[in-house]
Amino acid sequence: MSDDSFFREVSDELRQDKVKAVWTKFGAWIFAAVVLAVATTAGVVGWDRYRIAQANESGDNYLAALDLAREGKRDEAVAALQTIAVDGYGAYPDLARMSIGGVLHEQDKPDEAVAAFDAVAKDSDVPQPIRDMAAVRAAYILVDSGTLDDVRSRVERLTGDSEPLRFPAREAIALAAWKAGDRETARQLFQELLDDAGAPNGISGRARMMLEVIAAGTPAESADSVAPVDGVAGVPLTTPPATATGVPGSDTGQPAAAGTPPADAPESASAPAPATGTNSQAAPSSTPSQAVSEPVPATGAN
Known part of the structure; x- marks a missing residue:
């Protein structure tokens, strides 16, 4: 046997002895650590699956409650949402409480x-x-x-x-x-x-x-300022008829001159009555309306 082979065998035996010593001293702890790691991994995976299942169940129940509300079964919807608010999972209890308020508002x-x-x-x-x-x-x-x-x-x-x-x-x-x-x-x-x-x-x-x-808001008009005009209710008294033609009291059908007051205006503001006769003109008016109205041409022979 060569020296190299001898030293190699001695080294292998020493290494095995060290491993046996470590396992004898810490073997139980190492085994427990491995078991704990496996158990922890299994627990985390199981917990995630449980959370997903609970969340899915709460979500399904929440959607079913909203369907009841849309169908008009609001009392049943409120009862279902209250159950979710107590027993739901994740964010669904808070969402259920918010939805309860919305359904109650819909119920007036x-x-x-x-x-x-x-x-x-x-x-x-x-x-x-x-x-x-x-x-x-x-x-x-x-x-x-x-x-x-x-x-x-x-x-x-x-x-x-x-x-x-x-x-x-x-x-x-x-x-x-x-x-x-x-x-x-x-x-x-x-x-x-x-x-x-x-x-x-x-x-x-x-x-x-x-x-x-x-911007368009104004105080409402009082009832006394609004009265029917030409059979149409709700038109202010100061509104002149839109279809007024001719001089008030005249049967000529001639269009009224610019500034002629409406037929329902006070007498003091009406145009002067036309004079008749050859080459005659309207008599001057002594009323204040003269400043705002033109004389109306008289009818008759020239």
Whole structure:
């Protein structure tokens, strides 16, 4: 046996002895670590599958509840959504609570709908974006059923330039201000929405429409200032008939001269009666209407 072979055999034996010593000392720990790694991997995979199954089930239940609402079965829809809000998985409980408010609003229950949205908005366990959206939804309902202060208390904090929901928040306040009679505040907010290039098309379009409504808005006429004219109700007393022709009281059918008062004008403002005869002209009038009307040519032989 050569020296190289001898040394190689000795080295192999020493190496085996070291491995046996390590396994004897740490073998149990190594085996436990391997088992733990396998179990952990299996647990993670199983948990992911469970979460997916639960989320799919909650999603299916949520869609089924929305279908009930679309079919008009709103009471059944609310009951199903309440079940999801309690037993649902993931984000579906929060979405179900938001949908409950929407269904209650469709049922013409504004107070209950606002209470549902307020409960979501005040729940610190709900993600902030959903809380903000709930506040906006409540504000829109309160435009009709609440006051300007009610709307401001919910969305005033969302009107800042850095807030994602600033546009609907400003629109809700503007609508509430217009309803409350504060036209200047409403006009200013609608103008800001119209001028902001980042505003959604729907909101900017409604802002333009509301600005036109505000600009055209005038106090309503009293009932005493409106009376039927020629059998048509609702025409102001001061409106002259659109088809007046000829001199009042004349049967000639000749068109009235420029400035001739209408037939229903007061007697003091009517044109002077024409004179008849050869080469005659209308007699001068001593009434104030002379300054605004031309004499009417007389009828008869020249």
